[in-house]
Amino acid sequence: MPLNPNIQFANNILDKTKVEQKPIREGFGIGLRKAGEVDPNVVALCADLTESTRVILFKEKFPDRFVEMGVAEQNMASVAAGMALMGKIPFITSYAMFSPGRNWEQIRTTICYNEANVKIAGSHAGVSVGPDGATHQAIEDIAIMRPIANMTVLVPCDMHEAEKATLAAAAMQGPVYIRLAREKTSILTTPDTLFEIGKAQTFWVEPAGTSPDVTLIACGSLVHNALLAAQELESEGIKVRLINNVSVKPMDVETIIAGAKDAGAVVTIEEHQVAGGMGSAVAEILAKNCPVPIEFIGVQNSFGQSGEPNELVEYFGMGVNHIIEAAKKVIQRK
Numbered sequence: 001m002p003l004n005p006n007i008q009f010a011n012n013i014l015d016k017t018k019v020e021q022k023p024i025r026e027g028f029g030i031g032l033r034k035a036g037e038v039d040p041n042v043v044a045l046c047a048d049l050t051e052s053t054r055v056i057l058f059k060e061k062f063p064d065r066f067v068e069m070g071v072a073e074q075n076m077a078s079v080a081a082g083m084a085l086m087g088k089i090p091f092i093t094s095y096a097m098f099s100p101g102r103n104w105e106q107i108r109t110t111i112c113y114n115e116a117n118v119k120i121a122g123s124h125a126g127v128s129v130g131p132d133g134a135t136h137q138a139i140e141d142i143a144i145m146r147p148i149a150n151m152t153v154l155v156p157c158d159m160h161e162a163e164k165a166t167l168a169a170a171a172m173q174g175p176v177y178i179r180l181a182r183e184k185t186s187i188l189t190t191p192d193t194l195f196e197i198g199k200a201q202t203f204w205v206e207p208a209g210t211s212p213d214v215t216l217i218a219c220g221s222l223v224h225n226a227l228l229a230a231q232e233l234e235s236e237g238i239k240v241r242l243i244n245n246v247s248v249k250p251m252d253v254e255t256i257i258a259g260a261k262d263a264g265a266v267v268t269i270e271e272h273q274v275a276g277g278m279g280s281a282v283a284e285i286l287a288k289n290c291p292v293p294i295e296f297i298g299v300q301n302s303f304g305q306s307g308e309p310n311e312l313v314e315y316f317g318m319g320v321n322h323i324i325e326a327a328k329k330v331i332q333r334k
Contacts (some may be wrong), residue, residue: 143276
């Protein structure tokens with residue numbers, strides 16, 4: 001019984017040739033526009049990347065509630081903090097390499113220390129940015145954002161989840177970081193699939209009455225690769241549980257511990273440095289509550305480089321076959 005029958009999935013998600021694909025960042029733009037329709041206090045600021053980040057959808061609908069800050073990400077964060085302290089709900093947008101990359105200190109001190117209600121959307125994260133190369137490939141952003149007190153960190157797997165994450169961020173009080181990808185990504189969920197900050201969803205389940213041999217824990221654009229890996233492992237007689245771990249902070253501790261306890265082996269999967277990322281957060285939870293063997297899929301202590309998105313995912317060891325190999329390896333370590 002592979003796909004969880006309790007989850008509403010899009011069509012053809014297990015067929016790489018037929019599954020619909022759209023950029024995750026598009027869901028952010030749609031969600032931001034909807035958030036603006038719901039609450040007149042929602043405003044948007046951008047650092048000269050209005051089209052690329054898709055904040056243009058908000059700007060076109062609410063031009064009087066949009067501020068073009070220019071290439072001044074540190075200023076953008078500080079201005080947004082002031083607006084938040086006056087009752088607005090600012091969303092600041094740029095490439096993740098520049099926000100939170102360039103303006104981290106302002107996010108930490110001016111936004112989070114003051115508990116300012118600012119939302120940070122970091123687009124073009126991961127190596128799948130492609131030809132832009134290492135200078136524009138944010139692969140450390142989860143690591144620098146999740147340790148900040150008062151910060152929520154969300155890594156949606158597709159455009160629908162990004163839209164819901166944006167609406168949820170607007171509705172909650174406090175700083176939020178939403179990590180977005182540039183390239184078209186497989187649509188796995190639907191507009192009706194449930195979403196809740198602090199909750200993970202089990203996308204793939206082991207056969208009823210059995211325990212999984214391995215639990216895969218993935219987030220963001222690589223959730224689809226993890227699904228395809230689960231399908232292949234299942235065909236080889238290896239029982240798999242796959243968790244879509246969209247809420248990196250706060251993390252769904254109960255679901256993570258249950259996955260580790262039931263399987264006795266875990267593989268984490270993210271388009272990010274393995275050091276400090278989602279996998280590190282999982283390891284922190286399991287070290288304290290349920291120590292099991294873990295393998296980490298992600299970038300292994302290197303910078304990105306120029307190339308086609310899918311080629312780079314393979315080059316850095318984050319493809320379907322890499323996940324399959326990691327699953328088999330961690331099972332042997334039990």
